[in-house]
Amino acid sequence: MAEDYRYSHLHKLFSMKNMYTFSDRSLDYQNRLRAFMAEHVYSNEEVWAKQRRDAANVWAPLPIVEDLKSRAKAAGLWNLALPHSRYGPGLTNFEYAPLAEQMGRVHWSSELFNCHAPESGNMEMLEKYGSQDQVAKWLPGMTDGTHGSAFAMTEPDVASSDATNIETSIVRDGDRYVINGRKWWISGAAAEHCKVLFVMGQTDADNPAKHLRQSMIIVPKDTPGVTIVRDLNILGYSDAPHGHAEILLENVCVPTENIILGEGRGFEIAQGRLGPGRIHHAMRNIGMAERALESLCRRALNRKPFGKLLADQGVTRERIAEARIRIDQARLLVLNTAHRIDTNGVESAKMEISAIKVAAPIMLGQVVDWAMQVYGAAGVTDDFGLGYACARARIMRYVDGPDEVHRNVIARMELAKYK
Incomplete structure (x- = not known):
């Protein structure tokens, strides 16, 4: 698996004047997580699939997942999604966003770092709103990954x-x-x-x-x-x-x-829980889209129907360019939202949260669709992961609220500026 080159240089983009800058701590975690993914995760995707396929009890934890969870914990890559928490490094939403993207490249990998949904949201919710007794009884097992x-x-x-x-x-x-x-x-x-x-x-x-x-x-x-x-x-x-x-x-x-x-x-708690979680979902969507675009490009450079590489076809290049534009647009929108939440709180970022909730899954669905088209009939099989990515993109347009609800929020807030 090739290194995710977009994030290896992304900090340069955000070092420009008047742009956001990743902290040294965030860059360190990005590098460590990227190395862990390269060494332990991409190489075990087929192992994961085989263990899942052969499991006598499909609801039992997979051995490969439990093994990699132990390795991730030992590497200090654990509970990364909990901002301002004593149970992890306490990364801000902005610092965590690129890490969520890297995890999103392999749909089951977030669990390896105890950063998966709904666990990360539940832990943050309980730590923020729970009583001392509730936290003492339930949170340690969740943060430790034992239940x-x-x-x-x-x-x-x-x-x-x-x-x-x-x-x-x-x-x-x-x-x-x-x-x-x-x-x-x-x-x-x-x-x-x-x-x-x-x-x-x-x-x-x-x-x-x-x-x-x-x-x-x-x-x-x-x-x-x-x-x-x-x-x-x-x-x-x-x-x-x-x-x-x-x-x-x-x-x-x-x-x-x-x-x-x-x-x-209850409503107050639910709203407080869902805001940051939508950033996590959106960044994972971006990671999955990056993986799909990488797959598209590799296929286009190695497939030659009718005597001409797909990469040399105008329609393929058009789609590659458009995919790059849409992925980067979505990423910048998500990072802006994360920064706003960190700076002014969830309440100040309602419009931005709704915007990324709409934009990221739609972008993912389109990029995956273009990748599937380049693969032809092979794209709808399970051989290349695009079938699952397509299904995931579609369901994400419902998770934490459907597109229509979030568009209504955006429109209502926009109209309020002119009343």
Whole structure:
């Protein structure tokens, strides 16, 4: 696997006057992560695929992943996605962004560094909003990678892109809460090592302030009444051993101390969790797009239909150039958003967060489509990873809110400037 040359020189671009500059610490982590990917990850992609294919239990951790997690931890490449945290190096969002891109080049590699979704978002959420007892009980196992977690918000019967629509009920009964509802697309919940769910539901359905009806509560996965109904495939891909589950909650009882931050704070917590996570998703999208463009170029330089290299065809060059432009545009937009969050907070970057959430997956989908076209029929097989990348690009247009919702946010904020 060739070195990711874009990032080996990217700091020069950001050293220009009036542009952002990566810190020496960020550059050090970029170099170390790139070296780790080159030595341990690219060379084990086929091993990962074989172990996943041959696994007797598809939900059990893969040996290659557990081995590489230990190596990454020993190399000091662990919990990189947690800003201002004592459980990792405390990189800012801007410092972490290029690292997320490198991880995105191999879709399963983020877990090796304990930087995968939903884990990174859940850890940040719990550390920021959880009580001392909640943090002490659940966070060490998550930050150490000994057990996983899931974020249970989305529901099949409502438009979950508006979190105030969530209908799962959380009813207080003495010193416990009783939870009833159905969730789906709950990433990581089906995995064998997932031990805890962060569940969003209604504690005050009649509150006239709809943003205060929701609460967030901690539910151990082995609590009676929690049922994993099924795994939900993404265009035919199961994503095991991570997976995306449908979950049924039937009279699930947990102690009142499991509520996070207090009743009525669920929407606030969800919004605080999702902002930085959208940057992580977007940068991983960019890494996947870079990999697809690299694949496109290599194919174009080695394939000669009708006696002429594909690289010499005008349409191929047009697509390569356009792909480079779109990837770099998306990257700059994401880095700008990360810088804004670090400087002024998540609330100040609402428009930028929505913009990258729209731009990055659409860019990825188009670049992957062009790469698939250069490969011809081979592009839709699993041989080159483009089929999965295509499916991933499409699902990312729903994750953390669909395009339409984010475009509405952007338009509303833009119009407000002129009222």
